[in-house]
Amino acid sequence: MLLLISTPIGNLGDLSPRATEMLGRADIIACEDTRQTRKLLSLSSITPSGRLVAYHDHNGEQMRPELLAEMTAGRLVALVSDAGTPLISDPGYKLVASCHEQGIQVSAVPGASAAIMALTISGLPSDQFAFMGFVPQKKKAAELAISQAAGLPMTQIWFETAKRLAGSLASFSRIQGNRQAAITRELTKLYEEVDTGTLSGLAEKYALAPTPKGEIVLVISGSNKAEAVLDDNDIIQLLTEYLNHHSLRDAVRMVQDISGRKHKDIYQLALSLKDNS
DSSP: OEEEEOBOSSOGGGSOHHHHHHHHHOSEEEESOHHHHHHHHHHTTOOOSSEEEEOSTTTHHHHHHHHHHHHHTTOOEEEEOSSBSTTSSSSOHHHHHHHHHTTOOEEEEOOOOHHHHHHHHHOSOOSSEEEEEEOOSSHHHHHHHHHHHTTOSSEEEEEEOTTTHHHHHHHHHHHHOSOEEEEEESTTSTTOEEEEEEHHHHHHHHHHSOOOOSOEEEEEOOOOTTSOOOOHHHHHHHHHHHHTTSOHHHHHHHHHHHHOOOHHHHHHHHHHHHHHO
């Protein structure tokens, strides 16, 4: 069978007794990074009975058939990521899908997840939420992703690096409006921090503050359906800004995502701006 084992995101005490037992029993431990997993095993005083192999995005096509063959032969394969729950912004879903296709049992030892922990301590609604993964690195792709998420009525969860946080907060504030948000940092570690406020307030704060340290999870409230609808002047202002940095198609799509207006109306306004420029 395939067993997905969650590992700590910072505090070693969060490795469950069952996870400890199964890591020791597994015939093969498929790791995102064998060095990280060996370190975890050593710090947790776990002596594996099986062998460690690397399984990640770059070698997945090669390794999947080998792992599937081992499981078909009756061996237990444990899949772990460097930290947290496997498959959450980590490689692995193709292996799970392949197991289901071949009738191989898949189970999990649940545990730590930075995304879920950030949501639960953020103070934002947790009855519905969307995990958005990492904010794209390139500015154009990031703004497109942020605008596409702007209309979601549920809480958004994003991963971001400390170095890029200030710039991303400015983009979120400009594109999604002045919503409530929480920045969680160094979860379960000694310097764990939760910083809450409005997007605009947080953007101003981190634009002036030194670059924070550690891993960041950004939690943002969803779209409020009671928010005022953007009028033509607001839309023209957004289009003018986006047309300076994006293609006509992308600018129209981003403003449509934010405003909820018909594509045809946005497109006509964009054409008129292009013609007059």
